[in-house]
Amino acid sequence: MPEGFLVLISGPSGSGKSTICRKLRQRDKSLKYSVSYTTRRRRPSERDGTDYFFVTKKQFLEMEEKGAFLETAVVHGCHYGTPRAAIDKEIKAGNVVLMDIDVIGAETIRRKRGEKGVSIFLLPPTWNTLEERLRNRKDTHASMKTRLVNARKEFKHTKHYTYWVVNDSLQTAVRQLESILEAERLKPTRHPLQGTKLGRWIRS
Numbered sequence: 245m246p247e248g249f250l251v252l253i254s255g256p257s258g259s260g261k262s263t264i265c266r267k268l269r270q271r272d273k274s275l276k277y278s279v280s281y282t283t284r285r286r287r288p289s290e291r292d293g294t295d296y297f298f299v300t301k302k303q304f305l306e307m308e309e310k311g312a313f314l315e316t317a318v319v320h321g322c323h324y325g326t327p328r329a330a331i332d333k334e335i336k337a338g339n340v341v342l343m344d345i346d347v348i349g350a351e352t353i354r355r356k357r358g359e360k361g362v363s364i365f366l367l368p369p370t371w372n373t374l375e376e377r378l379r380n381r382k383d384t385h386a387s388m389k390t391r392l393v394n395a396r397k398e399f400k401h402t403k404h405y406t407y408w409v410v411n412d413s414l415q416t417a418v419r420q421l422e423s424i425l426e427a428e429r430l431k432p433t434r435h436p437l438q439g440t441k442l443g444r445w446i447r448s
Contacts, residue, residue: 247434254363264418278326284298315345362407367408
């Protein structure tokens with residue numbers, strides 16, 4: 245059985261990362277999702293252990309010191325970390341793991357895992373659309389301003405991503421990501437024929 249792979253999905257706040265990851269998993273039950281740890285406050289619609297593991301800063305730093313994370317980052321003043329053991333277990337089992345991750349965390353994972361990861365950057369169709377989405381989330385003015393400043397910095401990292409997807413229509417964006425995943429699954433190193441008698445004959 246070929247190993248699975250990581251799908252790193254990044255984009256500015258308001259680009260739709262969480263929604264798209266949720267839609268992909270609803271349509272393809274085989275997909276796994278890396279639930280990150282964070283010190284930020286839980287939003288009313290979020291569930292602990294499903295959207296994030298919500299921990300205190302003290303708990304987070306203790307886990308980091310023990311090497312529990314594949315990568316960590318501070319985003320908007322809050323700590324985020326990707327659990328190492330859970331990721332390694334799923335990939336070894338041949339699963340595709342979705343990760344909603346910031347650009348700095350994605351850079352760290354690409355450096356550590358290289359060819360085992362696929363990276364996708366979600367873009368808004370326009371800057372005005374991004375602003376409107378952040379307003380609709382009812383963020384404070386200060387929070388919205390910070391996120392827009394950070395978005396400009398994040399856009400500078402787009403050149404390091406394998407794919408760009410513009411989230412103008414949610415349905416279209418989800419379909420495009422599904423196409424990317426299907427193409428990646430059919431690469432020779434990941435093809436379902438790997439490990440079969442025919443696959444061994446092809447490689448010989």
